[in-house]
Amino acid sequence: TNVREASASVKPFEEYQKIYNDIAEKLREEDDRDDGSYGPVLVRLAWHCSGTYDQNDSSQNKGGSYAGTMRFQKEQDDPENAGLKVAQDFLEPFKTKYSSLSYGDLWTLGGVCAIQELNGPKIKWRPGRKDLGLDAVPPYHRLPDASQETGEYVRSVFNSRLGFTDQEMVCLIGVGHALGRCHVDASGYDGPWTFSPTMVTNDFFKLLLDEDWKIRDWDGKRQYTDSSTKSLMMLPTDMVLKKDSKFRKYVELYAKDEEKCMADFADVFSRLLERGIKFPDSTKPMVFKTLEEQGL
Ligand code: DDH
Structure with missing residues (x-):
């Protein structure tokens, strides 16, 4: 069973x-x-x-x-x-x-x-x-490998194995990554996704849409940084949520509607x-x- x-x-x-x-x-x-x-x-x-x-x-x-x-x-x-x-x-x-x-x-x-x-x-x-x-x-x-940058990969984790829809995966990843940061000595990636990493917010979605994300110039793993402050990060798997149009419509929804975002996340x-x-x-x-x- x-x-x-x-x-x-x-x-x-x-x-x-x-x-x-x-x-x-x-x-x-x-x-x-x-x-x-x-x-x-x-x-x-x-x-x-x-x-x-x-x-x-x-x-x-x-x-x-x-x-x-x-x-x-x-x-x-x-x-x-x-x-x-x-x-x-x-x-x-x-x-x-x-x-x-x-x-x-x-x-x-x-x-x-x-x-x-x-x-x-x-x-x-x-x-x-x-x-x-x-x-x-x-x-x-x-468990997901952050270096993968295709919608097919993200869906293989959350849909095929865990049975979640596109909307549910966007919600889980984006609210989860409002919190905390990456550590070089753990995953090899570096930095937080948002300016308030100890608060549950929909900021990940807003930042993903509003900021201009560029590949970070460093010796470490391939990750993205925001052009304006260079203090935030996105993983390759995070960028998929912006690039894949089926994911992106939910990023836009959750960036606009915090209440719905939190209710769905719960x-x-x-x-x-x-x-x-x-x-x-x-x-x-x-x-x-x-x-x-x-x-x-
Ligand atoms: Fe995540 N995550 N996560 N994540 N995650 C990392 C940190 C945190 C991926 C990769 C990483 C979710 C989905 C994905 C949190 C919550 C959630 C780190 C950095 C990597 C790498 C670890 C380190 O260096 O310490 C990938 C890939 C995915 C994916 O799905 C494609 C989901 C669904 C959640 C959730 O909570 C629902 C949180 C919180 C952290 C911050 C941890 C910390 O120590 O701070």
Whole structure:
């Protein structure tokens, strides 16, 4: 089968809100990461532990967030996962404190918490993933290679394997890349996409359309830089969203309509975290309050 059954024996909502609060408080306290927040790298961990799913694979190596297999060196060594140990280490204390929580639940909840605390939309989330063994590690080359610059390639990742539409892939990539930056010592690329890398915004879409993007003149990997400030970047795969007319119409839509952008992102990111998992009817989607909403 291509899906896995989530456990029906989960804790009440309040218990998960407590874990959310613990993660959010640590995010608030620890600001020694490049732009002052570990939030972006937590979002990337949630995406990379989920984005390995292949809906056409019925083997035990089908991937997805269920099995928590990025705790194994073998999956950490996937070149596309370079730099994510930082995020795993950030969350590890909560695995110790809430030992019945699986890694898949912890890492996806970490991403949900980061998005909401960085001013993003509410992301529905469900628990029940179970840790599986080393033999469930998915194969390499499922997570996207940023040096590819064709629509066909981007669709091969998000449509063929993950089942997302053109509009959904544009939304996921563009809101994801509003956050954080590339690190030479991780991916080999360098720099942020936006001027506010610790805020969830639709700025990626506006900048992609409005700026004049040129190949950066440097010794590193082939990437683009904005002609006006030369401080921002775009990956080859990001530029595809502007060049491919079927993608571009959604870039234009999301650049104009932030509200629609955030509503669509909340929905599609939530589904990304649940790819390959069947949840029992008894497990209702949870929506967490931010620290601010709780007066914390
Ligand atoms: Fe990404 N991403 N991403 N990305 N991503 C990188 C960083 C971050 C690709 C390549 C890179 C998504 C899609 C793609 C985030 C979220 C999301 C880096 C730099 C590369 C390279 C890593 C480093 O050096 O530290 C490619 C290729 C794709 C693609 O789909 C074609 C999606 C869908 C998301 C999402 O969240 C939904 C975030 C956040 C970061 C910043 C991490 C950080 O440490 O900061």
